[in-house]
Amino acid sequence: MSTKKSMTLIDNRTNTQYEYPILDGTRGPSVVDLRSFFKDTGMFTFDPGYTSTASCQSEITFINGAKGELRYRGIPIEELAENHSYLEACFLLLNGRLPDKEELTDFDLELRHRAFIPESSRYLFTAFPDGAHPMATLSASVTALSSFYATHLNLESDEEFSEMANRILAKIPTLAAFAYRHYLGIPFIQPDIDLSFTENFLAMMRAYPGHKMKLGRDGHQNITPLEVEALDTIFTLHADHEQNASTTVVRGVASTGAHPYVAISSGIAALWGRAHGGANESVIAQLTMIGSVDNVDAFIARAKDPDDDFRLMGFGHRVYKNFDPRAKILKKLQDKLKEELDLDSNLMKIAARIEEIALSDEYFVSRNLYPNIDFYSGIILTALQIPKEMFTPIFVIGRTIGWIAQWTEFKKDPMSKIARPRQLYTGK
Ligand code: CMC
Numbered sequence: 001m002s003t004k005k006s007m008t009l010i011d012n013r014t015n016t017q018y019e020y021p022i023l024d025g026t027r028g029p030s031v032v033d034l035r036s037f038f039k040d041t042g043m044f045t046f047d048p049g050y051t052s053t054a055s056c057q058s059e060i061t062f063i064n065g066a067k068g069e070l071r072y073r074g075i076p077i078e079e080l081a082e083n084h085s086y087l088e089a090c091f092l093l094l095n096g097r098l099p100d101k102e103e104l105t106d107f108d109l110e111l112r113h114r115a116f117i118p119e120s121s122r123y124l125f126t127a128f129p130d131g132a133h134p135m136a137t138l139s140a141s142v143t144a145l146s147s148f149y150a151t152h153l154n155l156e157s158d159e160e161f162s163e164m165a166n167r168i169l170a171k172i173p174t175l176a177a178f179a180y181r182h183y184l185g186i187p188f189i190q191p192d193i194d195l196s197f198t199e200n201f202l203a204m205m206r207a208y209p210g211h212k213m214k215l216g217r218d219g220h221q222n223i224t225p226l227e228v229e230a231l232d233t234i235f236t237l238h239a240d241h242e243q244n245a246s247t248t249v250v251r252g253v254a255s256t257g258a259h260p261y262v263a264i265s266s267g268i269a270a271l272w273g274r275a276h277g278g279a280n281e282s283v284i285a286q287l288t289m290i291g292s293v294d295n296v297d298a299f300i301a302r303a304k305d306p307d308d309d310f311r312l313m314g315f316g317h318r319v320y321k322n323f324d325p326r327a328k329i330l331k332k333l334q335d336k337l338k339e340e341l342d343l344d345s346n347l348m349k350i351a352a353r354i355e356e357i358a359l360s361d362e363y364f365v366s367r368n369l370y371p372n373i374d375f376y377s378g379i380i381l382t383a384l385q386i387p388k389e390m391f392t393p394i395f396v397i398g399r400t401i402g403w404i405a406q407w408t409e410f411k412k413d414p415m416s417k418i419a420r421p422r423q424l425y426t427g428k
Contacts, residue, residue, distance in 0.1 A: 138396060
């Protein structure tokens with residue numbers, strides 16, 4: 001027997017033994033390296049939904065689902081949300097370290113300068129029907145962006161990677177705001193170079209044409225520091241989440257050699273589903289449907305009924321079998337907003353009752369179904385008077401940096417191959 005770390009598999013039909021190396025990461029579960037499994041045995045491994053499959057190696061984000069732990073490049077999410085801005089988190093995800101003051105200023109300035117979108121790309125929005133969902137127009141506009149910029153990157157050039165990354169990162173809020181304004185049928189607002197990343201996004205959603213939005217006291221023409229802080233935190237919490245469904249799609253598209261912005265557009269499409277990023281919009285739609293605290297018990301009963309496909313939106317997670325650490329941070333933020341904005345809406349009351357029941361009910365407890373990030377982000381964004389159709393585009397703005405970092409890592413990894421799973425054929 002080999003003294004190396006390995007796993008021996010025995011085919012009981014023939015008593016044949018196969019040995020596979022065990023590889024250790026720096027944290028988290030080890031993996032059994034099955035790359036030669038088909039060649040050795042003539043069989044495939046079977047794992048629908050990839051519940052036991054590591055599809056790549058990565059040094060970007062680490063999650064310990066049992067402990068409810070999340071780190072970007074080794075730094076705990078709590079520390080990033082508390083002490084650093086979203087742009088610092090972006091720099092960290094891209095470069096593997098936090099920026100110094102000068103680097104942060106340069107990065108911020110570069111994103112401000114790149115926030116404008118090519119003039120003709122704005123006409124794309126008007127080709128969509130009035131009231132088109134912003135996720136549809138956003139995804140299409142990111143695909144369209146690929147036609148404005150070179151298709152092939154020089155894989156040796158860090159500058160080309162960085163230009164590709166900064167360009168899409170800077171333009172995503174503009175595209176999302178344009179998608180929103182087309183949804184409402186109101187004139188587009190161009191980015192304002194005097195505003196920061198997060199202020200700019202709020203301004204492009206809210207401003208009246210020709211009026212400058214200011215950061216200051218509450219009111220019609222202003223953006224409040226509290227809402228900028230809240231939105232910036234929401235962006236940071238969404239920035240990356242290792243190999244989730246949309247990131248897996250982005251890496252899959254990257255593996256075919258398609259343009260990076262097309263890969264990101266595919267990620268946007270994947271995120272839209274309500275089992276993934278679309279859950280934040282569905283949470284509010286569901287709370288509205290429940291309508292009153294008196295109806296909560298009936299809906300909880302439906303969520304528990306195996307013959308009813310009703311699910312409580314904003315509960316459960318494939319990886320977290322403990323409290324989602326992002327949800328914990330957002331719950332605190334929700335409580336702060338509740339106090340500072342003196343909020344006590346009907347939706348908040350319904351949400352609080354659902355949370356209370358789910359955290360003590362045997363069905364949810366035994367299945368480790370805790371509130372996830374989307375449960376609280378929907379409530380917070382509603383408190384900030386952002387309409388629910390913009391919730392998933394806001395998730396997109398936050399997550400774009402994660403997709404870029406994962407796309408870049410994929411491109412630079414010599415182990416990368418085209419994504420091509422196999423199947424267990426059961427047809428005629
Ligand atoms: N409400 C009621 N029951 C649920 C829920 C829920 N939200 N989520 C899971 N379950 C039950 C499910 O019916 C199953 O029960 P049983 O063992 O009796 O068949 C058990 O819990 C395990 O569920 P699963 O579907 O096997 O779990 P999964 O890991 O495949 O799915 C999930 C994870 C997030 C898709 C799922 O929990 C869900 O649909 N949640 C609601 C949608 C949601 O909030 N999505 C946002 C996820 S966080 C943000 C993001 O990463 O995008």
